[in-house]
Each structure stands twice: as structure tokens, then as C-alpha cells.
Amino acid sequence: MSAKHVRLREPAAHWLLLCVFMVVLLAGLCFNGYVSHVGAEGSGPAPVPPAGGSVPAALTDGGPVLRIGTDGAVTSRSMPDRTIALTFDDGPDPQWTPKILDVLARYGAHATFFQVGSAVNEHPDIARRVLSEGHEIGAHTFTHADLTSIPAWRRGIELTLSNNAIAAATGRVPVLVRPPYSSEPDAVTGADFTALRQAAAAGHLIVLADRDTEDWRRPGVAAIIAAAQPAKGRGAVVMMHDSGGNRAQTVAALDALIPRLQAQGYRFTTVSAALGLPAAAAAPTGQRLRGHALRWAQAGSGWLARALTALMLVAVVLAALRLAIQLICARIHLRRVRRRAREPLRFLGPVTVVVPAYNESANIAATVRSLVASDYPQLEVIVVDDGSSDGTADIVERLRLPGVSVIRQANAGKPAALNTGIAHARGDILVLVDGDTVFEPDAVGRLVQPLREPDVGAVSGNTKVANRRGLLGRWQHLEYVIGFNLDRRMFDVARCMPTVPGAIGAFRRAAVVDVGGVPADTLAEDTDFTMALIRAGWRILYAPDAVAWTEAPASLRQLWRQRYRWCYGTMQATWKHRRALVQSGPAGRLGRRGLTYLLLFQVLLPLTACMVDVYGVYGVLFLPLGKVAAVWAGFTLVQVLTAGYALHLDRERFGPLWSLPLQQIVYRQLMYLVVIQSTVMALLGGRLRWHRMARTGAVASQLPSALHPRG
Structure with a gap:
């Protein structure tokens, strides 16, 4: 009402800062939403897989370990006789992965863990323990996304982020990869094969399974043991899970399965050791730094989501x-x-x-x-x-x-x-x-x-x-x-x-x-x-x-x-x-x-x-x-x-x-x-x-x- 009050030049930079703050905040929340809700474990595969091309017979009729060339040619390998490659998907999990590692250590067995990149970011110490005890780690995407239901650009992001997370936690670049929701070679569809070719083009070997225990259903200890049992004298890649729910039956089944098969002359080793594949290479410094930045971003976005919820x-x-x-x-x-x-x-x-x-x-x-x-x-x-x-x-x-x-x-x-x-x-x-x-x-x-x-x-x-x-x-x-x-x-x-x-x-x-x-x-x-x-x-x-x-x-x-x-x-x-x-x-x-x-x-x-x-x-x-x-x-x-x-x-x-x-x-x-x-x-x-x-x-x-x- 009066000109008595002297006007200070009203600031403008704070509006730009507010916009930047809100954009950064939304980006952080969106990253948490991507990790926790879009592709997170439990979201399931696509209800109706998209159409794809034909699947080579060399894949459907071959072994579970696949090398796919740039021209789509498939070379597959299987486990040697009386060799079991136990594989565990979806970890690391702070409750169940250590218990599984304890069972493996008790019997001197080694296994391959296909780990989700976002879970590795949350529990890098468990990933390091896996390697320190003689096991190996493969990639299982960053958010457990169904690779057949997402576009190619996102498949690339899932694989890259997963590799970076594992590289930052362990110092190693994973060579093996297993797509979420995959099973045995004869179950691969045309859409699956398209996704597998993209993963292979990034330098990965694909690992499917000979024996899918479907332990995620929790069918009972006896059913899991029966599903994991290979044909007499044959080797096998056995699929199990160390995360994604209550895995008490899986732990109990391992405690009975391993000594039983060892008594029959079976050995339990990693996929790479069984096939004489080279060990994972040391991660470049740049990739490790990107992985650390990724982990900090994931932790920050999770904190933001929890703080705003509070x-x-x-x-x-x-x-x-x-x-x-x-x-x-x-x-x-x-x-x-x-x-x-x-x-x-x-x-x-x-x-x-x-x-x-x-x-x-x-x-x-x-x-x-x-x-x-x-x-x-x-x-x-x-x-x-x-x-x-x-x-x-x-x-x-x-x-x-x-x-x-x-x-x-x-x-x-x-x-x-x-x-x-x-x-x-x-x-x-x-x-x-x-x-x-x-x-x-x-x-x-x-x-x-x-x-x-x-x-x-x-x-x-x-x-x-x-x-x-x-x-x-x-x-x-x-x-x-x-x-x-x-x-x-x-x-x-x-x-x-x-x-x-x-x-x-x-x-x-x-x-x-x-x-x-x-x-x-x-x-x-x-x-x-x-x-x-x-x-x-x-x-x-x-x-x-x-x-x-x-x-x-x-x-x-x-x-x-x-x-x-x-x-x-x-x-x-x-x-x-x-x-x-x-x-x-x-x-x-x-x-x-x-x-x-x-x-x-x-x-x-x-x-x-x-x-x-x-x-x-x-x-x-x-x-x-x-x-x-x-x-x-x-x-x-x-x-x-x-x-x-x-x-x-x-x-x-x-x-x-x-x-x-x-x-x-x-x-x-x-x-x-x-x-x-x-x-x-x-x-x-x-x-x-x-x-x-x-x-x-x-x-x-x-x-x-x-x-x-x-x-």
C-alpha cells in the first residue's frame, strides 16, 4: 500500500535451482522405481511372449552352455559325465545365499551364481564372498527383467548395468549370463533366441539348464532332489534359486543331494571349471568406477524413496x-x-x-x-x-x-x-x-x-x-x-x-x-x-x-x-x-x-x-x-x-x-x-x-x- 518499503531485487536463480532439484529428485525416484518395481523379481515374465524367428536345432537339441556367433550359428556344450554344475539364480540374498554357501563349503562343492545386478549393489560383500570361496558369478540382468518382453535398447542397458555392478563389487567382468525366466534348451522360443543373440553379441556365453528343479515353487525337499537328479552317470547343469522368496527347502535339498551324489562319484564344480573355460577377466578401472557410481545412485534413490515415503x-x-x-x-x-x-x-x-x-x-x-x-x-x-x-x-x-x-x-x-x-x-x-x-x-x-x-x-x-x-x-x-x-x-x-x-x-x-x-x-x-x-x-x-x-x-x-x-x-x-x-x-x-x-x-x-x-x-x-x-x-x-x-x-x-x-x-x-x-x-x-x-x-x-x- 505504500512505497515506503524499499524493494530488493527479487532473486531468480532459486527457481532454476528448484527445477533442477525437482528433476534430479524425480530422476532418482524413477531409478528406484525401475530397480524396485519395473523389472524386479516377482514381476514375472511377459504374459504373451512376442513373436520371434526360428530357433536353430543346434540349440534346442544341444547342451545348456551356448556360444552364439554374430551370424546366429550356435555351438553348445554339456557337462562331462558325473559332473554337476549347481547354479543359483536371483541372488545375492542376505538370508539364503550365505546358508547355501555354508552347505557348499561343508561338502567342498563349488557352484555358479547368476546374480542380479541391483541385488549385487545392495549386498556386494556377499558377491565377494562367493568368489573368495571358489565359486563363480554370472550375470542375471540388472533388475531381473524378462529379456523377451523389453526392447533391444533396454536389454542392452540391463546387461551393461549388471556387468558394471558385478565389476564394482568383485573386480571381475562376468562372462556367463543366464536370462531370467529361462529353463532348458528345448524350451527356447524365437523371441528368446533374439534376446540370447544380443547377449552373446556383448561377449557373453549363455548358460541354460539340463535340470530345472523349479524350487521357486517350493514343491518340497524330496521333489527338488528328484528334479535335480541327473540321468545315471551323466553330468548336468542344475538350476536352483538362492533368492526371490523362502529358500529353506532349497537349502535342505542341497544338504541331502550333495553327499548322496558325491557318494556315487559325482563332483560339484563351476560351469567354467567343468568345461575348461577361462576365468573371468579383471574389470577395467573405468568400468569399476561406473559400477561404484551406479551403486551409489541406487542407494541414493532407495534412500530418497524411503525418505519421501516417511x-x-x-x-x-x-x-x-x-x-x-x-x-x-x-x-x-x-x-x-x-x-x-x-x-x-x-x-x-x-x-x-x-x-x-x-x-x-x-x-x-x-x-x-x-x-x-x-x-x-x-x-x-x-x-x-x-x-x-x-x-x-x-x-x-x-x-x-x-x-x-x-x-x-x-x-x-x-x-x-x-x-x-x-x-x-x-x-x-x-x-x-x-x-x-x-x-x-x-x-x-x-x-x-x-x-x-x-x-x-x-x-x-x-x-x-x-x-x-x-x-x-x-x-x-x-x-x-x-x-x-x-x-x-x-x-x-x-x-x-x-x-x-x-x-x-x-x-x-x-x-x-x-x-x-x-x-x-x-x-x-x-x-x-x-x-x-x-x-x-x-x-x-x-x-x-x-x-x-x-x-x-x-x-x-x-x-x-x-x-x-x-x-x-x-x-x-x-x-x-x-x-x-x-x-x-x-x-x-x-x-x-x-x-x-x-x-x-x-x-x-x-x-x-x-x-x-x-x-x-x-x-x-x-x-x-x-x-x-x-x-x-x-x-x-x-x-x-x-x-x-x-x-x-x-x-x-x-x-x-x-x-x-x-x-x-x-x-x-x-x-x-x-x-x-x-x-x-x-x-x-x-x-x-x-x-x-x-x-x-x-x-x-x-x-x-x-x-x-x-x-
């Missing part, structure tokens, strides 16, 4: 606790208001209404007329024109209304205008009103009634949005109704009301004098003023039946400017009165209840809202859509019910509730971006100029019935 849970718990307290306090306050309503309205002496006005020509006539039409006797109206350039004072003077006076002063700001009006007021009860506010006829009388109690220093009235016909207006209407009928009732009961709004508030002159008048060193002078009153020992109450109508911003730009000023000013006032946190009495209630509430629900949680939105995108992309939709629907239902209850308390129609779910798009984002911008400015120590809202006269044009009391 944040969501904390936010839900806090929101539920807040709602429960609001509802309880609303019921308590409603009973108090009903008891007061049974008492007749009393005349409490002359009342002076102070209207600070700066370029309010659009609404000032309606504001003054509504005040003069008040049914409260002995009402004085003082309009303080704060250097307006649009003829605001002239409009009031031309009205020639009784009891209305105009004071002109050079532009000095709203607080100065209020203090000027207060200095000229004759009444001991002061009503401070914005220049765009229209009072209902009984508003002043109802507003001042709580001042009958001598310890009450101020009373907040109930502000309603006049221009509520558009979508933006409906959103603000609902926000006002919820704020006034839940938050303010709660603050009243808790005796920590942080703000008496500038639109409609009554004050005892003694309380105003007690705190030295309206302060001018914050942009939220109403909040600053109210906090000072509470710290001085005065009670602040809420009168929901004292109704005034105001013009809300009609565009997103205007809304941004208004809320930016409110939020920044509230932060200033909170910081100014921060010592209330450690004080006792009324000041302590303000600090530990009111300021804590403002800090938590109007600063900290909104600052994290952008992360919640990113988490929501992550949920849509990677989590079950049914669960995501159920959570969103439940959250929206609670909001609708809460808003509905607030509308009921305020005797408003329920029609605008249909627009509430749409608040999650644009409006909600605008509100938390305001908090982010305000926080940055506050941290930089800047002073924000007044952002005056352009008035359209909506209060006068849209409220022809405002001058009549409600039924």
Missing part, C-alpha cells in the same frame, strides 16, 4: 492430527457461540470505524455505505486517504453521509493511516476495516460483543469472498471458509489467535495504546499487531456471525502478489515475536501453540509440497495405479468432507465443493511456490515492497444484498 506418512499423520484438533475445537467454539447468541446484543458505547484507503475508488463507496447502514448506534466512520491518486477521498466526500469524515495525508503506508485514524477516533472501541470491504448491517454490533469481557483486547470477524463465481473465486471462497471456520475457531479455543484480519476486526482502545499502536515494520501489520496484543496479555476472540465481504484477487498474478505479501509478512511477524516460544503466560501460548502451528503448517510442510508432487508423479509411473488412485480419492474425500463441515458451520451452500479436487492443480502449486519465494527472500534478508491489488468493484457489483441482514 515424509508422506508424517504429513498424513500431522494432517490427521490437525484435522482432529480443528474439529474438536470447532465443536467447543460452536457451543460457546450458541451460548453467547442467547444473550441480547448490548450497546457498548460509541464505536469508531477506521478505513485506511489507498486508490480504493472501485469499492470505497460501497464500503462506507455499508458501514453507515449498520444497525449499531453511535457509529463514527473515519476514512484516512493515504495519498490516493484516483480520487478516493473525493468519492467519500461527495457521498455526504452522516457520521463520516475524511482525513487526507501523504502516502505513508497502511499502518500509518490506521494510526492516524485511531488518533482522531472518539470511541473507545475501534473497528479497523479495509477499503474494499462491505459490512453486513449487524456485523459491527456482533463484532464488538465479546469486548464486554474486560480482558478481551480484540475480536476477529468473519470475512467472505464476494467474487466467488469463477473457478479461482470458488477456490478462494473455500479457502476462506475453511480458514475462518476451522483455523480461527481452533485458535480461539487454544487462546493463540495469530491474526485479526485487516478486513474486519474490533479493538479496545486501551489494548491498542498498550502496544503502541499498529506496527509498521512488517508487511503483515495485522498479524504483527495481533501477536503484540497477545504478548501484552490481552485475549483475542473470534465472532463468526460478524460478517464482512471482500474482493478476492481475480487473476493468478494478483493472487500471487497478495499471498506473497501475506506469507512474507507472516514470516516477518513470526520472527519478530519468536521470543514468545520461551515466554510464559499468554505469550507462551502464542509461541508454543500459534507460532509453532504457523511454522509447521504454513512454512515447513508447504516447503516440502513440491517433493510430495514429485512423489505423486513417481507413484503414477511405478506404483499400482489402483492404490495410487485410492490414496488420492481418500485424501480428496477427507478434504471435501472437511470443507463441507466448514461450509455447514458458516451456513454456506455446498455447491462450490465440486471445484475442490481441482485445487490440486495450479492453485495448490501456486500456494507452495509462494512459500518458497517468501522463504528465499526472508533468508536473503530482503524487504519486499507492497504489491497492491487492482480493484474491480466486485464487492459493490456482486453483492446487492449485502446491506441486508442474513436470515
Whole structure:
């Protein structure tokens, strides 16, 4: 309202940093979603394998160890007689892989472990133990993805990331690879063969199986042993699993199978040792570094997902606790208001209404007329024109209304205008009103009634949005109704009301004098003023039946400017009165209840809202859509019910509730971006100029019935 506040150049780099932060956050969550949900063990193979070409007979009729040339020619090999290559898929697993290693060590047997790259990143120590005990490791893709159901570019990524993970953990580059969901050579389809050729082109040998125990089904120890038993005297590659579920039957089957076959002259060794293949080569330094970076990225993305899940849970718990307290306090306050309503309205002496006005020509006539039409006797109206350039004072003077006076002063700001009006007021009860506010006829009388109690220093009235016909207006209407009928009732009961709004508030002159008048060193002078009153020992109450109508911003730009000023000013006032946190009495209630509430629900949680939105995108992309939709629907239902209850308390129609779910798009984002911008400015120590809202006269044009009391 005033040019008094010097404008600091508002920063812009933080918006770029915010965008980068959100992109990095989403990328991290998406990586976790890829690892944990897209191709993770348990997602299963493609229901209908895509079509592929023919499969060479050399593959389907050959052994389980395959070398595939660039021309598609297949060379296969089988295990020598009485040689068993035990192979274990899907590990490493922190519970079952060590137990399997213990059984193998007990009988001096060696095996080949086809490990999932993402699991290696989680348990690199187990992978190193596998190699240190004489076993070998092959690749089993990075996320246990079905290679036949994904495009070629992703197959390449799966194999590359798997190799990098194993290289970083063990220092070796795996040569052997086994595709997830594979089995014996005669089960290979055309689509399988296409995927196998791509893996072979990357330098891998393919290892399938002679004996698939299907131990993942947990058919029983005896069935697993029977499935693993090779033909008499023949060798075999035996497929088992050391992860992906409870593998107790697999461990027990090994403990019986190995000594039984050893007694028959069988030896248990790795695939490479059985066929005389060269050992895996040492990993290049670059590949190891890429593998370490991959492990850190996976760990970081997992931490992010867990942290944001915890944040969501904390936010839900806090929101539920807040709602429960609001509802309880609303019921308590409603009973108090009903008891007061049974008492007749009393005349409490002359009342002076102070209207600070700066370029309010659009609404000032309606504001003054509504005040003069008040049914409260002995009402004085003082309009303080704060250097307006649009003829605001002239409009009031031309009205020639009784009891209305105009004071002109050079532009000095709203607080100065209020203090000027207060200095000229004759009444001991002061009503401070914005220049765009229209009072209902009984508003002043109802507003001042709580001042009958001598310890009450101020009373907040109930502000309603006049221009509520558009979508933006409906959103603000609902926000006002919820704020006034839940938050303010709660603050009243808790005796920590942080703000008496500038639109409609009554004050005892003694309380105003007690705190030295309206302060001018914050942009939220109403909040600053109210906090000072509470710290001085005065009670602040809420009168929901004292109704005034105001013009809300009609565009997103205007809304941004208004809320930016409110939020920044509230932060200033909170910081100014921060010592209330450690004080006792009324000041302590303000600090530990009111300021804590403002800090938590109007600063900290909104600052994290952008992360919640990113988490929501992550949920849509990677989590079950049914669960995501159920959570969103439940959250929206609670909001609708809460808003509905607030509308009921305020005797408003329920029609605008249909627009509430749409608040999650644009409006909600605008509100938390305001908090982010305000926080940055506050941290930089800047002073924000007044952002005056352009008035359209909506209060006068849209409220022809405002001058009549409600039924």
C-alpha cells in the first residue's frame, strides 16, 4: 500500500535451482522405481511372449552352455559325465545365499551364481564372498527383467548395468549370463533366441539348464532332489534359486543331494571349471568406477524413496492430527457461540470505524455505505486517504453521509493511516476495516460483543469472498471458509489467535495504546499487531456471525502478489515475536501453540509440497495405479468432507465443493511456490515492497444484498 518499503531485487536463480532439484529428485525416484518395481523379481515374465524367428536345432537339441556367433550359428556344450554344475539364480540374498554357501563349503562343492545386478549393489560383500570361496558369478540382468518382453535398447542397458555392478563389487567382468525366466534348451522360443543373440553379441556365453528343479515353487525337499537328479552317470547343469522368496527347502535339498551324489562319484564344480573355460577377466578401472557410481545412485534413490515415503506418512499423520484438533475445537467454539447468541446484543458505547484507503475508488463507496447502514448506534466512520491518486477521498466526500469524515495525508503506508485514524477516533472501541470491504448491517454490533469481557483486547470477524463465481473465486471462497471456520475457531479455543484480519476486526482502545499502536515494520501489520496484543496479555476472540465481504484477487498474478505479501509478512511477524516460544503466560501460548502451528503448517510442510508432487508423479509411473488412485480419492474425500463441515458451520451452500479436487492443480502449486519465494527472500534478508491489488468493484457489483441482514 505504500512505497515506503524499499524493494530488493527479487532473486531468480532459486527457481532454476528448484527445477533442477525437482528433476534430479524425480530422476532418482524413477531409478528406484525401475530397480524396485519395473523389472524386479516377482514381476514375472511377459504374459504373451512376442513373436520371434526360428530357433536353430543346434540349440534346442544341444547342451545348456551356448556360444552364439554374430551370424546366429550356435555351438553348445554339456557337462562331462558325473559332473554337476549347481547354479543359483536371483541372488545375492542376505538370508539364503550365505546358508547355501555354508552347505557348499561343508561338502567342498563349488557352484555358479547368476546374480542380479541391483541385488549385487545392495549386498556386494556377499558377491565377494562367493568368489573368495571358489565359486563363480554370472550375470542375471540388472533388475531381473524378462529379456523377451523389453526392447533391444533396454536389454542392452540391463546387461551393461549388471556387468558394471558385478565389476564394482568383485573386480571381475562376468562372462556367463543366464536370462531370467529361462529353463532348458528345448524350451527356447524365437523371441528368446533374439534376446540370447544380443547377449552373446556383448561377449557373453549363455548358460541354460539340463535340470530345472523349479524350487521357486517350493514343491518340497524330496521333489527338488528328484528334479535335480541327473540321468545315471551323466553330468548336468542344475538350476536352483538362492533368492526371490523362502529358500529353506532349497537349502535342505542341497544338504541331502550333495553327499548322496558325491557318494556315487559325482563332483560339484563351476560351469567354467567343468568345461575348461577361462576365468573371468579383471574389470577395467573405468568400468569399476561406473559400477561404484551406479551403486551409489541406487542407494541414493532407495534412500530418497524411503525418505519421501516417511515424509508422506508424517504429513498424513500431522494432517490427521490437525484435522482432529480443528474439529474438536470447532465443536467447543460452536457451543460457546450458541451460548453467547442467547444473550441480547448490548450497546457498548460509541464505536469508531477506521478505513485506511489507498486508490480504493472501485469499492470505497460501497464500503462506507455499508458501514453507515449498520444497525449499531453511535457509529463514527473515519476514512484516512493515504495519498490516493484516483480520487478516493473525493468519492467519500461527495457521498455526504452522516457520521463520516475524511482525513487526507501523504502516502505513508497502511499502518500509518490506521494510526492516524485511531488518533482522531472518539470511541473507545475501534473497528479497523479495509477499503474494499462491505459490512453486513449487524456485523459491527456482533463484532464488538465479546469486548464486554474486560480482558478481551480484540475480536476477529468473519470475512467472505464476494467474487466467488469463477473457478479461482470458488477456490478462494473455500479457502476462506475453511480458514475462518476451522483455523480461527481452533485458535480461539487454544487462546493463540495469530491474526485479526485487516478486513474486519474490533479493538479496545486501551489494548491498542498498550502496544503502541499498529506496527509498521512488517508487511503483515495485522498479524504483527495481533501477536503484540497477545504478548501484552490481552485475549483475542473470534465472532463468526460478524460478517464482512471482500474482493478476492481475480487473476493468478494478483493472487500471487497478495499471498506473497501475506506469507512474507507472516514470516516477518513470526520472527519478530519468536521470543514468545520461551515466554510464559499468554505469550507462551502464542509461541508454543500459534507460532509453532504457523511454522509447521504454513512454512515447513508447504516447503516440502513440491517433493510430495514429485512423489505423486513417481507413484503414477511405478506404483499400482489402483492404490495410487485410492490414496488420492481418500485424501480428496477427507478434504471435501472437511470443507463441507466448514461450509455447514458458516451456513454456506455446498455447491462450490465440486471445484475442490481441482485445487490440486495450479492453485495448490501456486500456494507452495509462494512459500518458497517468501522463504528465499526472508533468508536473503530482503524487504519486499507492497504489491497492491487492482480493484474491480466486485464487492459493490456482486453483492446487492449485502446491506441486508442474513436470515
